Amino acid sequence: EFKPTIAIIVAALRPSGGIGLNGKMPWRLRKEIRYFKDVTTRTTGTGINAVIMGRRTWESIPSKFRPLPDRVNVVLSRSFKNEMVDNNVIHANSIDKSLEQLQSYGTSIAKQIQRVFIIGGAEIYRELVNDPAVSHLLVTEIDAKEPVEVDTFLGFPLFEGSAVWEKRPQKELQSFIGDIELENDIEEGNFVYNYTLWTRK
Ligand SMILES: NC(=O)C1=CN([C@@H]2O[C@H](COP(=O)(O)OP(=O)(O)OC[C@H]3O[C@@H](n4cnc5c(N)ncnc54)[C@H](OP(=O)(O)O)[C@@H]3O)[C@@H](O)[C@H]2O)C=CC1
């Protein structure tokens, strides 16, 4: 029965949980962007992964860079009809409808959907972090040397201590991401960051 691993993937500033500013990300971290691409794209064997995002996040991707390549892109909007726009883009008006469509995608394109990543934005994170179907949080924890302005936040308490989620040892993150290299305390400009995995207590 179709039960892909569903993971939220996000880069968030500590301790505030800031993730956005003026509809964009408050930072540009080269290695972190490569990690995001590698983790959301990598599959074992012949399958393909899906990324699910809110309509505003989709609209803020420059049109020449969307859909995100080598992944099935699912865009959520309450005003969408549920439809496969083309082989790489699915419209859905709820998370449940998007999972239904991903299931039939697998049978129609004979490509099995392996993992599903929720890639933002803030409203989507806030809602889906409470969905029991989401089993993993891949959180890049960012510390800033100098203060950073943010106006959009994770929308759930994580760094202040969570009653629901617990951070797993690095070796569990390593086995989740396979042969993708895990560096610690990566420094880029004003930022130092680490990749983490959280699962439900
Ligand atoms: N730091 C990070 O890792 C990331 C940061 N971001 C940042 O987040 C911000 C964008 O987030 P945000 O503005 O919250 O917008 P979102 O990308 O979360 O999109 C919100 C829209 O998604 C649709 N939607 C939300 N919930 C549902 C639902 N349950 N069913 C169907 N449709 C739904 C609605 O579309 P409609 O109005 O059409 O109904 C809503 O307006 C930007 O600043 C972006 O840069 C984004 C991704 C990652």
Ligand SMILES: COc1ccc(Oc2cccc3nc(N)nc(N)c23)cc1
């Ligand atoms: C504007 O569209 C988008 C905005 C953000 C987005 O997600 C990300 C982009 C770049 C790096 C990202 N890193 C992590 N850990 N998580 C994300 N969701 C990321 C994907 C699309």
